[in-house]
Amino acid sequence: MSSLVWRLRRLRAMGLVEILHRTRRALLNRLPPPPYLRWTPEEAYSHLIDENTEQLIAEWPFHLHCSSLDEIERAHVLEDAEALVRGEWVLFGRKVALDSPPRWNANPMTGNTWPDAPSKKIDYHDTKLAGDPKFTWELGRLTWLPTLAIAYEVTQDDKFKERLNLLLSDFLDRNPVGWGIHHTSGIEMGVRNLTISLAISACPSAFSEPNFKRSVGFMAQQALWLRSNLSLGSSANNHLLAEASGMAVAALCAPNSRRLTPLRNLGLRLLRAELLKQVNADGGPAEQSFEYLPFILELFLIPFAMERAAGRGNTAPSAERLHRSLEFLRAVLLPDGGLPKVGDQDDARVALPMEAFSRARLVANALAAFLGQPAVSSADTALARLMFGETPHPKPPQDLHREFEAAGYTLWRRDPWMLLLDHGDLGYLSLAAHGHADALSICLYHGSTPVIADPGMAHYHDDLESRDRLRSTPAHATVSFDGRSQSEMLGPFLWGRRANICRQSQGFECAWYTGEIHWRSVVVESNLIRIEDKTSRPGGRIHFPLGPSCSVEFHEDCALVSWPGGSLEIRGKRIGEWILHDSLFAPRFSHTLPTKSLSADMNGLEATIEIRLAEAPC
Known part of the structure; x- marks a missing residue:
């Protein structure tokens, strides 16, 4: 299919409001970039964050309970962390070697690289450049970052801290907001804000002081970009959830920074509205994809848990719909923790990305802990323990x-x-x-x-x-x-x-x-x-x-x-x-x-x- 034919077909799927929104974005992209895109992450911290690092760490709204992991769960985390120290990583079930430092714009499956160019000039639909961008994006979501932070918190072994800071510093150096393949899609930036925030929530001391400031400044930059580039109209599916979540979390992590407060309010408001659209009244996924349901529930769970920990907001209407989604998962969950292969699946994950865990059970049990409901299983309780310090007793599926x-x-x-x-x-x-x-x-x-x-x-x-x-x-x-x-x-x-x-x-x-x-x-x-x-x-x-x-x-x-x-x-x-x-x-x-x-x-x-x-x- 030619690019022109695809664009015409895509245009037919849009309403007038979305066309105007995209036209406005295209015009703005022709103008000089806004100031926040010209800043380094350190400069972004100075411009956008009102607290110094000591105050921010003291006010950090959410802390993971790393010591609550049981022996087996801790072993799974440490196994993955040890592999990362050795330069090994698992991509969609396949072991891949990471260069030192990694080639962030490379497709690990083919070795081909995406252009080192402004993000707006990279067409990630063009697989002739480097194949499917998902294989490149996955490493850039930084899902490995909380793994290293948790490993350092539970062992105090400096090799995990050193590896975390080496990888993170190099990623921030090579992938400023607005540059390269990792900033071509808002969902990637939203997920990245979640993984950075979880890593800090696990162990702030795992970050060197410069990297802590850079990480927080980088999250704020991504949140500002997301506010101006939301996936609206025909694209307002799980991508919009990730964008809203990324905005909300960046602002919740700096609770007294006035410039981010509108982003927190917008992100949380969007999440509450979209929850009632993207999760049906009976708890099933509106996207007709079973394996996307645990992913979008993570996108709701993390900011809502942070909001609750900060003593903000009323989640009662959201809790009712989340409860129904939990019961839907309980009903369709298979004995091994899998789900029927209805619709698309892309192995999307945020917290605890280890292969050893069932994603559906892991997220469902954490959601049950958040809601005060029975767990779906006694297995895969690590995320519930990590986020809430405990796991509820299970109620298995019934005939x-x-x-x-x-x-x-x-x-x-x-x-x-x-x-x-x-x-x-x-x-x-x-x-x-x-x-x-x-x-x-x-x-x-x-x-x-x-x-x-x-x-x-x-x-x-x-x-x-x-x-x-x-x-x-x-x-x-x-x-x-x-x-x-x-x-x-x-x-x-x-x-x-x-x-x-x-x-x-x-x-x-x-x-x-x-x-x-x-x-x-x-x-x-x-x-x-x-x-x-x-x-x-x-x-x-x-x-x-x-x-x-x-x-x-x-x-x-x-x-x-x-x-x-x-x-x-x-x-x-x-x-x-x-x-x-x-x-x-x-x-x-x-x-x-x-x-x-x-x-x-x-x-x-x-x-x-x-x-x-x-x-x-x-």
């Missing part, structure tokens, strides 16, 4: 049958099975950036094993063909026509005309943007799942993508699907022969596994599928 009407999911749980029916919207706002064309699809888990699987997402910018394939309708356990998708793909994070989903009779109806209609009903009775499909025209094909540990045998009219520890039989009425295809499953961002997908043509306008569950292979 249930529940419809999350606002989010658009119906859930059946009966240990060890979990079945999910997706009848929600495509995604959030006009872009629906992280949604998939998966209406009326199911996914089925046996314990934590995906059996009938949502394929997940492995790519954002670097493999657009694979991205389109994994978010298409035929990649999901629903009905397709002619291999097409229910909604119109216009770009990797842009949808055009959408399918419309509504309740109809005893099921749900999906009206495709091209005019076809698919109706589905799902009924669960003991160990039998019965699916009724009806279509408005012939040519429907039923799909069942399988998890990577599944194998298939065909017996007369039955497809026997088995995996270590379980099996099921799939039988169909008024369908053609079952066909087994090669397919892909993405267990996490940037990773894919080969798997299989079952499909069969509908013979006419109606079909019935019966899935009979077994506890062990037949």
Whole structure:
């Protein structure tokens, strides 16, 4: 797709207010930069922070309880910190070597580098420059910074302090606000303010005095940039949350600095308003992406916890919606701490980024501690202990049958099975950036094993063909026509005309943007799942993508699907022969596994599928 075509399509997704906002930003970018972009971080501290360093440390509003980590949690933190001292780091599950000092503008996966140029002149969509920018941005989010600060706090070993200050000083030298790839997107700056603030909250003495001042000044500079460059209109999704959070936290950390007070007020006001938009009334994610939910909850939790510690604000309305999101997570959480692979996933994380922890359980347990609610599990309590000094007793998921009407999911749980029916919207706002064309699809888990699987997402910018394939309708356990998708793909994070989903009779109806209609009903009775499909025209094909540990045998009219520890039989009425295809499953961002997908043509306008569950292979 040419750049011009993409820009025209993107323009169509904007309203007038957003177009005016972006036009104003473009005009301002042609003017000389504002004073704060010409300052060094030290100068920014002098201009923007009213307290000296001793006062600021004494007034710091939030302190992490590093000594509350248990022995195993502390060992995980120290393991990662030791690796950082050796120049090793983990990027989306892969070990990478960090140069000393790191090449901050390099893609660790390819070695290619982004231009050393003003941020506004770098088009991060152009993967020909250095590949997917996510691989470069991740190191620049500084999620490793609190790890080193916690390690120094609990051991007082100078090697952690020395490594922290060496890496931080070099990053600040080479990446001033407005320069380079790390300042091309507001979400990166917002997350970076959170990680810097958490590191200081863990151990202010881990920072040399110059680096402490530079860090606080740098946070204030980023907050000012964020205020002028908010993701509004069609882009007001999790990016806006990170920007608002980054503004709020920078100001909360300097509570008596008058120049930052408006940023605190704006950031917190935006967070409270967006919480009611981006988390549905039943707690489900408006972006239709399960794995983004723990990330956005971190974006709410950190500033709200800081605000409470500072004795400011009333979080009662926010607490109610956060409580519902906690209960949504409790309902859909898998036994291993994972989540169904609904929608996009990009391994986004802020605090305690160690691979040893389940992100969903880690954040959910911390949120439970903040709200005074039961934890979702006795495992992965480190963030709750770190932020609040304790973890509440757990209340594990219960067997249930529940419809999350606002989010658009119906859930059946009966240990060890979990079945999910997706009848929600495509995604959030006009872009629906992280949604998939998966209406009326199911996914089925046996314990934590995906059996009938949502394929997940492995790519954002670097493999657009694979991205389109994994978010298409035929990649999901629903009905397709002619291999097409229910909604119109216009770009990797842009949808055009959408399918419309509504309740109809005893099921749900999906009206495709091209005019076809698919109706589905799902009924669960003991160990039998019965699916009724009806279509408005012939040519429907039923799909069942399988998890990577599944194998298939065909017996007369039955497809026997088995995996270590379980099996099921799939039988169909008024369908053609079952066909087994090669397919892909993405267990996490940037990773894919080969798997299989079952499909069969509908013979006419109606079909019935019966899935009979077994506890062990037949």
